Amino acid sequence: MARHRDPLRRDISCIAVGLAVRIQSLPQGAKVGIKALAARCREGEKRIAAALRELEAHGYLRRVRDRLPSGRIITRTVFCNRPTALLHSRRPAEAPPQPAKPEPAPTPVPAPMQQPAPGPAPAPMQEPAPVPVCIPTAAPPAPEEPVAPPAPSAPLFVPRVPPPTAPKAPRRPLPQPSELTPDLDRAATAFLSDLHRHAPQFTLSEDDVRRLVPGVAAWLERAASPDAIRRALTDDPPHPLKHPAKLLTYRLTELLPPAPPGVDALAALDRHRPRFTVTPFQTCEDCDRAFRSPAPGHCRDCRETRAAYAQAAA
Template sequence: MDTQQNTALTRALAEVAGPLPASGVIHIAIPHTDRFTIVGNHLAQHPDLSCTAVGIAVRIQSLPQGVEVGIKALAAHCREGEKRIAAALRELEAFGYLQRVRDRLPSGQVITRTVFCNQPTALLRPRRPAAPQHPAAPAPRPAPAGSPAEAPTSAPGQAPAPAPASPPEPDMPALPPVPSPPLFAAPPAPLFVPLLPPPTAPKPPPAPLPRPDDLTPELDRAATALLSDLRRHAPQFTLSETDVRHLVPGVAAWLERAARPDVVRRILTTDLPHPLRHPAKLLKHRLTALLPPPLPGSHDLAAPARPRPTVTPFQTCDDCDRAFRSPTPGHCRDCREHREHREHRSEATRTAA
């Protein structure tokens, strides 16, 4: 019985932009119109948070204000037990996503508020206070040239109008704005490093195709024959003559390193992606990335020689002809002690005399 194909899924896959990857996940992105929550990749792909902690954080972030998010309240709606939920909340608190702040009500009662921040690293940056907005005063009319400025007059019975304030001096420097303290202190979270670079990141240059030390006619002929014979084993590798001449140095480098032709053929034609769109590029990648090292020589495989221990030679004592070990000739230990004792006595005798 054939497997039923999901026509809706097939139609959605056909609408995905660009070629579909041969392996890994394929995203079908359908825009949300209601009931959705924006979650940052710093949380969804956090390298140090467990999947349970990430899921609990997404659950808390999707709840409205004022909903209870304690251990028992979360355990009543999640399949995880209270121990796993408590451990996940401790992880979120360690990285600054969850904070418990003590606050005093106007009545004097002290309560504990649970605060969840969707981007804790932003709290570490000081916030600039908003500039106060004042209504702009109408600009005074410029006085005509050559006539003195008229003083404001007041009606009879009224107090005289105040004189206009003098404009501020232009040389006074403006005071810098004082940053306001953050809402609550959060521990420094590690900087998030994305697993994949952004699409706009510059790509490193591709590695060059390996080349042999000496491309002899025998290596060139063997590499050309191997590449031309690949289509017998895998019809996808029906290469053009230009591709064969371009890939010959890479195959020759493998053969120069004592790789057998059947081994090279098996490595190049095994586990192929479907569909194979660029066979020459795949061969160049495998010849470059999977190049084996040169075979070691006989001197490389030889065990290192152990250093011989230094043997102190035998010497003969000049006084008693006793054998003793010493790097230089002289007297044995007993004779040296006897000579030192005798010299000491003679020195004491001369001092007494």
């Protein structure tokens, strides 16, 4: 079996190469989906999916959507042994050979007359007519037309998910307070040192506490309560938790609350807030019952009773 050297193989991980060899060993028409390969291999579905995406990015794998006669749309996975023909565009077809141009007919050129040597004057005679001599002339070569280089074409397959070897974006730095005052430093240190009492898996070393103090101080500076910070940092951790300091660093950075609004922002909010007139409560002078009224006096029942007494007396 002849083997072709493929320059793309040196960029593929060993897991993808092993999965490609396993796919090539399957019979023609076998299923090569994620679940079908997971049933044949010891690797899990996530690792097999990452290897298939890597093979698809390098052109070894194609995913084609087909419509069945019933109308259902399915995805067919096609494996290619030679992805070079897929990654590089075909060469442009050569132009058909043009028929050779007919050479021009030879032009007759009269030959020069030879002068006789000096001697005795010959008898007068008629000069012979010049004989035409045909000298073929070569046709000038046709100029060669410049061949334009083929335009670079876009690759046929563009990976939707970057391969595992792609460079990752740099992580955001740990938030810092505007000023790490001694009070903030003591409060953040006490918070981190006491964290293991509420969540035993978050037991930190002294170096981890000193490194995470600015992040907790930034949360405290933004008016976040210790209970809210504790819930945000320790809620639903992964099991098992191998690196609690890394998880706290990530959550302190990504879940940072916004800064509280200033006095001017609150004043602008109050100006745009709708106003409602609230009628105060009053205590009836006769029955001591509470009722709403802008001025003190009697409740409705007491007013009706007084009105009835006044009519009876009249």
